[in-house]
Amino acid sequence: MSAELLNGTRLAKRIRSQIRQQLKKLTFTPGLAVVQVGDDPASSLYIKHKQRDCEKVHFHSEVHRLPADVSQSALIQHIEDLNTRADIHGMLVQMPLPDEIDKEAVIDNISPAKDADGLNPVNLGNLLINREGVTPCTPTGIIRLIELSGEEIEGKHAVCIGRSPLVGKPVGLMLLNRNATVTYCHSRTPDLADQARKADLLIVAIGKSEFITADMVKPGATVIDVGINHINGRAVGDVKFEEVKEVAGFITPVPGGVGPMTRAMLLENTLKLAIGG
Ligand code: NAP
Numbered sequence: 193m194s195a196e197l198l199n200g201t202r203l204a205k206r207i208r209s210q211i212r213q214q215l216k217k218l219t220f221t222p223g224l225a226v227v228q229v230g231d232d233p234a235s236s237l238y239i240k241h242k243q244r245d246c247e248k249v250h251f252h253s254e255v256h257r258l259p260a261d262v263s264q265s266a267l268i269q270h271i272e273d274l275n276t277r278a279d280i281h282g283m284l285v286q287m288p289l290p291d292e293i294d295k296e297a298v299i300d301n302i303s304p305a306k307d308a309d310g311l312n313p314v315n316l317g318n319l320l321i322n323r324e325g326v327t328p329c330t331p332t333g334i335i336r337l338i339e340l341s342g343e344e345i346e347g348k349h350a351v352c353i354g355r356s357p358l359v360g361k362p363v364g365l366m367l368l369n370r371n372a373t374v375t376y377c378h379s380r381t382p383d384l385a386d387q388a389r390k391a392d393l394l395i396v397a398i399g400k401s402e403f404i405t406a407d408m409v410k411p412g413a414t415v416i417d418v419g420i421n422h423i424n425g426r427a428v429g430d431v432k433f434e435e436v437k438e439v440a441g442f443i444t445p446v447p448g449g450v451g452p453m454t455r456a457m458l459l460e461n462t463l464k465l466a467i468g469g
Contacts (some may be wrong), residue, residue: 195415195440198337200449204456207336211249211459222466223252224308224458225274225283229267229293230260235286245455251462252279264293268301275303282308282462305468308461311358319362322369326461331363333453334395334416335370341414341442343393346371351391353377353384353404353430359397359418367393384408402432412441418450 215222224246226239239255246253256274258267267285274283283306289295299307304314310328318325338345350372354360364374372393377384379398388394388408396404397418409415419430429446437443444450 195437195443196341198340198414198416198442198444198449200333200337200444200451200453203336203340204452207456207460208245208249211463214463215250218467220466221250221252221279222282222462223254223277223280224462225254225256225277225280227256227258227267227270227274227283227285229258229262229285229289231257232288235288239286241455242458245459246462249459251459254280260290264297267293267298271298271301275301275306280306281466282306282458284309284458306465308458308465310362310461316357316362319365319369324366324369326464327366328358328362329457329461330359330397330418330450330454331366332457332460333450334363334418335366336453336457337416337444337450338393338414343414343442345393348372348392349375349390350393350395351375351377351387352395352397353388354395354397354399354418356397360395363395363397367395396430398430400430401428402430404431404436406432406435406439409436409439411439413439414442415440415444416450417444417446420446420451 228235228239243253274280285298299311302312304312307315307326310326315326319327350367352360352364355376355378364376368374375387377387385408389410391413393414395416399419401421401423415431415436417429417431421428427447
């Protein structure tokens with residue numbers, strides 16, 4: 193059996209087109225600000241993609257580049273200034289930040305009403321009590337990809353491998369909020385393969401190339417591969433795609449699965465914040 197592909201590139205394109213339609217009803221232009229500290233080339237590339245996405249949906253976007261040795265207080269002051277700007281509806285601080293800066297303190301200072309990444313503790317707290325407003329981009333994109341499969345989430349056994357605050361932990365909560373039964377696995381889980389084999393929905397976000405092999409997957413399962421790793425200049429996921437696709441019912445490719453959906457969800461969050469929803 194060969195799994196059906198969950199095409200994130202195509203779904204993201206459809207979402208951008210829906211955003212353009214919704215924009216026609218607005219009398220103002222949604223604005224996204226991205227704050228970059230230093231000039232890390234990978235971060236610069238990610239930001240360029242985000243700007244290009246904004247152009248595609250006719251959002252206003254700004255990049256605020258601060259020097260690598262900016263103090264934490266100056267960075268926070270910059271964020272507070274953006275919090276008060278009426279033409280900026282969403283903002284994010286591009287990670288990683290220099291070691292000297294307390295990342296959590298920075299995110300704490302992004303107003304929850306302008307938190308385009310959905311990573312402020314207020315928005316994460318709302319997720320915990322099933323009051324989903326602005327939710328983190330990658331987990332939200334994963335939910336959309338599962339919905340694309342047409343498979344019900346309610347009643348399914350979801351196994352999340354990885355428990356980061358960016359991906360694993362919030363996606364597990366989002367699945368739980370949709371009445372899945374959720375198991376979390378991480379680096380200290382002793383029987384990970386056994387747990388993975390029980391999954392109807394297997395979400396893998398660990399950052400280890402081709403870690404999940406066919407023998408760890410229940411036949412017919414939906415497999416969402418979040419990982420982005422590089423082998424000889426080629427992007428590969430956390431799932432051994434070629435063999436797992438023969439066992440799974442649905443599978444996301446890398447690239448072209450979760451990545452484009454993460455970017456589309458940033459646009460959706462910005463629109464949501466702009467219209468105050
Ligand atoms: P992270 O913060 O490094 O967290 C990795 C998680 O994986 C941790 O919970 C860790 O467990 C767990 N883990 C690591 N090795 C493991 C192993 N051998 N067995 C079981 N669990 C293991 O990473 P992240 O930010 O969540 O990102 C994970 C991957 O997704 C990376 O490849 C990243 O590039 C990718 N990513 C992709 C997108 C996208 O849009 N496609 C977005 C975000 C991230 P412990 O907690 O026990 O340490």
